[in-house]
Each structure stands twice: as C-alpha cells, then as structure tokens.
Amino acid sequence: MNKVLYLKELKRNRKNSLIWGAIVLGFTFMILSIYPSFAEMGEQMAQLMSKLPQEMARAFGIDDATWSSIIGFYATYYGIYITLLMGIFTASTGAAILGKEERDGTAEFLLTRPLSRRTVVNSKYAALFTLLLAIYAVQTLCAIGGIVLFGTTMDWGVFQAMHVHGFVLVVFFTGISVLLASFVAPKINFMGPVVGLIFGSYFLDAISKASDTVEFLGYLSPYHYLQLQAEKGVLEVNWGASAMLIGIAVIAMWAAKARYLKRDIAG
Amino acid sequence: MPAIEITGLTKFYGKQRGIEDVHLTVKRGEVFGFIGPNGAGKSTAIRTLLGLLKPDGGSARILGHDVAKDGVAARARVGYLPSEISYYPEMTSRELLEYHAGLYGVKDVGAQMQELAEYFELDLDREIDDLSYGNKKKCAIIQSVLHDPEVLILDEPTGGLDPLMQHRFFDMLERLNAKGTTVFFSSHVLSEIQRMCSKAAVIREGKITAVEDITTLLSKQMKKVRMVLRESANFTLPEGAQNHHVSGLKHSFDFVGSTSTLIAWLNEQPLVDVTLSEPDLESIFMNYYQR
Numbered sequence: 001m002n003k004v005l006y007l008k009e010l011k012r013n014r015k016n017s018l019i020w021g022a023i024v025l026g027f028t029f030m031i032l033s034i035y036p037s038f039a040e041m042g043e044q045m046a047q048l049m050s051k052l053p054q055e056m057a058r059a060f061g062i063d064d065a066t067w068s069s070i071i072g073f074y075a076t077y078y079g080i081y082i083t084l085l086m087g088i089f090t091a092s093t094g095a096a097i098l099g100k101e102e103r104d105g106t107a108e109f110l111l112t113r114p115l116s117r118r119t120v121v122n123s124k125y126a127a128l129f130t131l132l133l134a135i136y137a138v139q140t141l142c143a144i145g146g147i148v149l150f151g152t153t154m155d156w157g158v159f160q161a162m163h164v165h166g167f168v169l170v171v172f173f174t175g176i177s178v179l180l181a182s183f184v185a186p187k188i189n190f191m192g193p194v195v196g197l198i199f200g201s202y203f204l205d206a207i208s209k210a211s212d213t214v215e216f217l218g219y220l221s222p223y224h225y226l227q228l229q230a231e232k233g234v235l236e237v238n239w240g241a242s243a244m245l246i247g248i249a250v251i252a253m254w255a256a257k258a259r260y261l262k263r264d265i266a267g
Numbered sequence: 268m269p270a271i272e273i274t275g276l277t278k279f280y281g282k283q284r285g286i287e288d289v290h291l292t293v294k295r296g297e298v299f300g301f302i303g304p305n306g307a308g309k310s311t312a313i314r315t316l317l318g319l320l321k322p323d324g325g326s327a328r329i330l331g332h333d334v335a336k337d338g339v340a341a342r343a344r345v346g347y348l349p350s351e352i353s354y355y356p357e358m359t360s361r362e363l364l365e366y367h368a369g370l371y372g373v374k375d376v377g378a379q380m381q382e383l384a385e386y387f388e389l390d391l392d393r394e395i396d397d398l399s400y401g402n403k404k405k406c407a408i409i410q411s412v413l414h415d416p417e418v419l420i421l422d423e424p425t426g427g428l429d430p431l432m433q434h435r436f437f438d439m440l441e442r443l444n445a446k447g448t449t450v451f452f453s454s455h456v457l458s459e460i461q462r463m464c465s466k467a468a469v470i471r472e473g474k475i476t477a478v479e480d481i482t483t484l485l486s487k488q489m490k491k492v493r494m495v496l497r498e499s500a501n502f503t504l505p506e507g508a509q510n511h512h513v514s515g516l517k518h519s520f521d522f523v524g525s526t527s528t529l530i531a532w533l534n535e536q537p538l539v540d541v542t543l544s545e546p547d548l549e550s551i552f553m554n555y556y557q558r
Contacts, residue, residue, distance in 0.1 A: 002370070004366065004369035004370055005370065008366060012355070012357075104353065104355075105351070105353025106353055106354060106355055107319075108314075108319060108349055108351075108353065109349075109353070109354060109367075110370075111317075111318065111319055112317045112318075112319065112342060112345075112347045112349075113342065113367070113370040113371065114339045114340070114342045114343035114370070114371060114372075115339065115370060116338070116339050119339075262321065263321070264280075264319070264320045264321055265314075265319040265320070
C-alpha cells in the first residue's frame with residue numbers, strides 16, 4: 001500500500017462521504033427520535049398494522065415487536081433503509097474506486113508514477129474500507145446514542161447481531177459492485193446499476209417472504225441469508241451466512257483486482 | 268546500457284493494429300526523435316513502454332529495467348509528459364506537484380518547484396480546473412522534470428505552448444540534455460525534431476520505417492541544384508543527377524549522393540551563380556511516409 005495515494009483517495013472522497021454520512025446519521029437519529037411518539041400509541045399502531053395483509057407485513061418485516069420495543073422499531077427501519085443507504089454509498093464508491101481515474105483521464109498520470117498496479121489497487125481498497133468502516137462506526141455510535149436517549153429498555157445482544165448483519169451486507173454489496181464495475185467500460189458511471197442491485201436484492205427478499213409461490217426468489221438475495229437466528233430463545237448472528245457472504249465479497253474484489261492488473265488502461 | 272531498448276514490441280487493439288514488431292534503441296544522453304503522422308502508433312508505443320498498455324509481443328527496457336517485470340523501477344527513473352493533459356481538477360498546481368513528488372518519494376521540492384514555476388510563469392496556487400490548456404501544459408512540463416529523471420519521454424510536448432514558452436522549454440531540454448538526461452521526443456512537428464534531436468525514427472502504420480541520424484537523414488536526401496553558367500558548356504552530369512532541365516544558360520537538376528562529389532563537379536563548371544536547396548525534414552518525412 002502507498003500512504004500518499006491512500007491519503008489522497010480519502011481526501012478525494014471526503015465531500016461525498018460527508019454528505020452520505022450526514023444522510024445516514026440524520027436518518028438514524030430521526031427514526032429513533034420519533035420512537036417515543038409511536039411507543040405511546042403502541043396498542044393503536046399494533047391494531048392498525050394488524051389490518052395490513054399478512055404478506056405485506058411479512059415482506060417489510062413488520063410485526064408486533066415493531067411497535068412494542070425500540071429494538072423492534074429500529075430493526076424494521078435499519079433493515080429497510082439504513083443498510084440500503086450505507087450500501088449505496090459504499091457500493092457506489094467501490095464501483096468507482098478503480099474506474100474513476102480512467103473516466104476522469106487521471107489514470108495515465110497515476111499509473112506512470114513508480115507504483116505497481118497492485119499497490120494502486122491495494123491503496124484504493126484500503127481507502128474504500130476505511131470509508132466503509134467510518135460510516136458504519138459513526139452510524140452505530142449514533143444509533144447507540146439515540147437508543148439511550150429515546151429508549152427505555154434495550155436488548156443489546158439483538159442490536160449487536162443486527163449490526164453485524166448490516167456490516168456483512170454492506171461489505172457484500174461493496175465487493176460485488178467493485179467486481180461488476182470491472183466488467184463495465186470505465187467511462188460509464190456505475191451509480192445507477194449499484195442502486196438497482198441493492199434495491200433489487202432487497203425487494204427480491206421482500207417478495208419471497210410475501211408469498212410461498214415465489215419463495216425461491218429469496219435465495220437470490222443476500223438479505224435472505226441474514227435473518228437473525230433464534231438459539232435457545234435468543235436472536236443471534238447467522239455466522240455461517242455471514243462468513244459465506246464476506247467470502248464472496250473477498251473473492252469478488254480479488255477477481256476485480258486480477259482483471260485490473262491485466263488490462264489496458266484507457267487513454 | 269541503452270536508455271531505452273525496444274525489441275519486437277507489438278500491440279493490437281483486438282484486430283486493429285497499434286504497433287507491430289517495433290525495434291528501437293535510444294542511447295544514454297541522446298535526444299531521440301520519434302516521428303509519425305497521427306495514428307501511426309507513436310502514443311501506443313509510448314503507452315506500452317510506460318506499462319499502460321499490455322503488449323501482445325516483444326519487450327521493452329528502460330535503463331535496463333524490463334518494463335513488464337520491473338516497471339516500477341523503470342518509471343522511477345523516467346519523466347513523462349503526455350500529449351493530453353488530464354489532472355485532478357480540484358487540486359491546485361502546487362498540490363498536484365506535491366502529490367507527484369510524494370508518489371516518487373521525493374521530498375523538499377518546494378524551491379525547485381518555485382523556480383520552474385517562475386521560469387514558465389505558472390501560478391502554482393490556481394486550481395487546475397481554472398487553468399488554460401497552455402498553463403496545464405506548463406504544469407505537466409514541471410511535473411515531468413521535478414524529480415530529476417534520467418530519461419524524459421515527451422509526447423507532442425509543445426501543443427498549447429506559445430512561442431516564448433516553446434523557446435524556454437527547448438532551452439530547458441538543452442540544459443537537461445547537457446547534464447546527461449536522455450530525451451525521447453515524439454512529435455509530428457518536424458521542425459522541433461530537426462531542432463532538438465540528433466537521431467530519429469520514423470513510424471508509419473505501426474511499423475518503424477527508418478532510424479537515422481538527423482544529419483544522415485538530411486544528407487541522404489535529394490538536393491535541388493540550380494545553376495547559371497557564364498557560357499554554354501558541354502558537360503556530363505555527375506552520377507546521381509536526374510530530372511535535368513535547361514533554359515538558356517540556366518540549368519536545374521535533382522541530385523542524390525555525396526555533397527563533396529557535387530561540389531567538386533560544380534567547381535569545374537563556368538558558374539555565374541549556383542543554389543543548392545536542402546530538403547527540410549518535412550519532405551524527407553513525406554519521402555519515408557510514401558515508401
């Protein structure tokens with residue numbers, strides 16, 4: 001890894017990271033801040049939601065726990081919105097991390113310096129994971145602060161498990177996006193396909209839960225594999241699925257790197 | 268050890284030819300011209316030499332380093348000035364040059380950077396996005412020499428520079444070359460090659476068609492001879508003369524051969540006036556290009 005390039009890459013993504021960080025934090029804080037209002041009318045909300053078609057409630061992960069505890073409320077929104085937002089940020093940054101220099105015409109400058117392509121990729125990957133960890137850590141801290149501020153009781157074990165799954169999803173989408181972007185001409189902006197990939201994965205899982213006849217669609221989505229597992233009445237991380245998805249992400253990034261090392265750089 | 272040694276270098280873009288079986292040797296301390304029309308393969312050769320393109324065959328070495336296997340060591344000793352300038356628009360020239368120096372692991376370039384910026388009249392603190400093309404080119408020139416490279420690879424280096432800056436640029440190259448820097452100068456502006464280079468290669472349709480000393484290139488070529496005689500004379504034209512035209516006492520012919528042979532022959536004629544036209548590099552180039 002080259003420290004100069006690593007720091008430059010962080011600086012180059014600073015503005016984008018601050019904007020996405022603000023969106024994710026703002027959303028997290030907003031969700032938690034409205035929980036007390038929902039908690040006050042928990043009974044009415046539960047009754048109201050019970051009128052929703054069962055399929056729709058299942059698809060969007062809404063159940064009695066959504067209104068009866070802050071972790072249930074937070075989990076519903078975390079699964080739908082926050083992982084999507086973080087995933088879109090890191091996956092779109094990942095998709096552009098190698099191609100952007102070519103798209104902007106700066107690859108010729110960078111790759112005619114005394115750096116191997118391997119060093120360039122490693123430095124950029126390191127910067128990407130620094131950004132991923134930063135937004136993930138800041139969001140987690142904000143959520144903890146919000147829960148302490150607005151909640152009464154909290155099951156921190158479930159919170160922890162949920163956030164491990166969130167991290168795995170974000171890493172998975174980032175890895176896949178880096179790989180897919182390596183197959184696309186560098187001059188093409190890959191933001192649209194990244195958003196499509198993440199939303200598509202989410203809705204595949206949602207649809208598969210809504211009806212038994214399309215249950216098989218869930219297997220195509222990483223969300224399907226990251227349901228918290230009930231072990232002796234306690235919800236826990238699905239470590240097997242997590243390891244599998246992280247493994248896929250690592251292989252995807254390795255494959256993208258291998259492609260980058262071998263190919264011609266656009267002028 | 269040559270500064271640059273290219274052996275059978277070949278690059279195709281799919282089925283489309285880039286360069287084919289290119290052989291070149293540039294000695295250390297030489298200013299070597301690389302001449303060819305647009306699309307002939309000049310930039311492909313340079314981009315392959317710098318590791319941006321993966322060759323389909325052949326090899327290239329810079330100062331003994333194989334560019335495919337040891338490209339980092341090769342590029343550490345090279346300064347490169349590209350024909351098209353694309354830099355990070357949000358950076359100032361100073362930030363870009365500091366970033367460049369950082370990637371080369373060179374420290375304390377501030378004084379040298381300032382000196383070069385003053386020489387080329389470049390404001391280092393303006394954002395690159397706000398610079399004209401000519402000023403971006405100045406920034407590119409400074410980055411190409413800031414780390415004191417042993418080999419300079421220049422691809423169409425003077426595009427966008429006004430005549431004064433071109434003059435300063437050539438002066439700088441002459442000073443660097445006097446200190447031992449090898450210069451590989453790719454251009455289709457033949458007067459620049461003629462001015463700067465001691466040797467040149469001509470590339471056409473991806474293949475090298477000639478590698479010659481500039482003086483040899485010039486001397487080997489046809490000369491136009493126009494002479495006016497004092498009186499009519501019976502003479503046999505020297506060997507190598509052709510296209511003889513006579514108009515009264517005025518004669519003209521084309522001559523290919525040794526200049527001293529021609530001068531000796533002219534000395535035997537009852538001359539009133541004589542004009543020898545040296546071909547410029549343009550006509551030499553066209554000659555090679557049409558072969």
